[in-house]
Amino acid sequence: MLYVQKFGGTSVADVERIRNVARRAIKTKRAGHDVVVVVSAMAGETNRLLKLSKSVTPEPSERESDVLVATGEQVTSALTAMAIQHEGEAAESFLGHQVRIVTDSVFSKARIQSIDCTELTSALKEGKIAVVAGFQGVDAEGNITTLGRGGSDTTAVAIAAAMKADACEIYTDVDGVYTTDPNICPSARKLSRISFEEMLELASLGAKVLQIRSVEFGMKYGVPIHVRTSFNDSEGTWVVEEESEMEQVVVSGVAYNRDEAKITIVGVPDHPGIAAAIFTPLSDASIVVDMIIQNASSDGRTDMTFTVPKGDFKRAVETCRKTMEKLGCNDIRGDENIAKISIVGVGMRSHAGVATKMFGILSKEGVNIQMISTSEIKISCVVDAKYTELAVRALHDGFGLGDVDGVSKS
């Protein structure tokens, strides 16, 4: 079997933990498997380097930032290879340009275009454990690129896909994917299995276990991902292709996101092209709009409500104000004090009445719903931010998520 094992920043935070990483890789190797280890920078290192660059210039060039922060993973890959050698196994480190992992040229958030497995494969054939610096690649011109925060997950899953690994293990400081955030819901339960689609919805909704693109890679190439803790040997959560039994569970998890703000443009003249007129200036300003709700028209006018990242809120309001004047709208209202609460589950496809049940649970707790958005396997509601914990707990328990894995009350 071939395993790709990825260790995040907290798992390689100091020399003692790097030794643990080495021992874990060796254990897998000595059980008769091939092992590729992918490492992040030591916890805090990327921030230290970014701080250093900010002290040189407030707006460092993205090309040079990538050259700078890529050293974090380079250091860890060398130290990890040394630690493995110290324990008596052969190892060799590989940087992005050595593997080689070719990306596009979008510095700081590059996308992987191809991975050449020749060097890694021959290292494995020589009986070595290959240690790959995560998060980094090179573009076609040989410039160093990085994949964005959490990019080491993507490196690991992409290598697992390219090498047709039997599994990609993501070692992290949590022991798996939970039905919801255990910090606000004590009955949250670790899932033993979850589908790629569900994980994708949970990841994009704010559960920070896996980088979204790594899940996309896993789904596209069918790489089973095992999210687990590096601090003990317990099984974590397998992210896998959808299985028939998964449909029996209507809701797999409850996610929340407090990083968005809501904008309503009141009294928009209701004629064709109005949505384009509002949202084109926003996308031109690189503001990502998430939910969009257009109310039914009355008197030839309608209200348009949408959400944007909190960090872009002020810019978005200014942009919309200009649009408003052109279109002759009545007013613009903003609210930064909102939360998006979502339930996710592939079982929704085959179960009716899930939305009704969600609204009922929220209503019973006195939580007013401001916006609703649905997809095939997800229902999201925007509510006042103060209800976040209450709403998450009510939905979690209302859909029976605190119970034994695989059996749902709903």
Added chain:
Amino acid sequence: MLYVQKFGGTSVADVERIRNVARRAIKTKRAGHDVVVVVSAMAGETNRLLKLSKSVTPEPSERESDVLVATGEQVTSALTAMAIQHEGEAAESFLGHQVRIVTDSVFSKARIQSIDCTELTSALKEGKIAVVAGFQGVDAEGNITTLGRGGSDTTAVAIAAAMKADACEIYTDVDGVYTTDPNICPSARKLSRISFEEMLELASLGAKVLQIRSVEFGMKYGVPIHVRTSFNDSEGTWVVEEESEMEQVVVSGVAYNRDEAKITIVGVPDHPGIAAAIFTPLSDASIVVDMIIQNASSDGRTDMTFTVPKGDFKRAVETCRKTMEKLGCNDIRGDENIAKISIVGVGMRSHAGVATKMFGILSKEGVNIQMISTSEIKISCVVDAKYTELAVRALHDGFGLGDVDGVSKS
């Protein structure tokens, strides 16, 4: 004109100094020249990284050590490029594998085999200042290599040679090459010019201003090297091809080295092949022998005296003891308490009596000479270490080195 400017660790020790480096490069650029900057790691960084590796394993693999320490120069090259951009000039950083600087595969002390100037030249043509990470290269298989301590000097001079630069400026924390160590001889004087040959002798004798290999590169390819301080604009010392006026100065500098130890094998049977029998086991053990003296033979036996680095002294004595038993020598004696004092000057070629004058000066101060070795432009004497400062000062003043540049009393 094309200038290569190299900045050592103390010149890039913090963000403020990196800004100074940027300003200096920009000043040269705005005076109408092309500029390639070569940077070392920030002072202390290489040691920090080596310490980190030692905490993982007492004997880190040299391949992985090179991957690790190469990050030091990578960080500085990115920060320096950012600092230049911040001041309004275009800049781009280059790592060893990006330039590309191809070396042999002797990790931790690799030798440069070739430099491809294509990328650097096109960056200069685009009006950019090119910032190269010193000290690092890649071997033919794409492994990261480093050139050994002080290797950034070699990077700079090698790039200057490959690009046919008009000068290679080595910025350091001293303001030039001195007639001797100012710390032990107050009348030591900065030289305005020195020949490659003299600099080579001074460098190999323990004056730590320039790495030897960088001087060899400069001599081989005729690159004028300007050693100067990064803390002000004063002229430093030019290391150049020998000029006729240099011969008028008999002695250019006095060097000393306290890092060697002396070994004498007493009563060696004096027949052909005896030197090989003694020194082959030493070179097999990678011990570098410096001076060798064989006394005149009496009764068919001779004494063989030589010096080795202090760090190899014990191993050398053990190795020689085995040889001694085989050859049937009488005794072995060692002394770690020695210093080698040398005078250097291309003028010696055309002046007689220089050695006699040196011995006279030392004798007058009561300094006993234990060993003597000479080359075309150098005379070295081994003396008791306690006489180091006394001998250096006496020779420095005796050969009139404290006087005005270019005029000698001798």
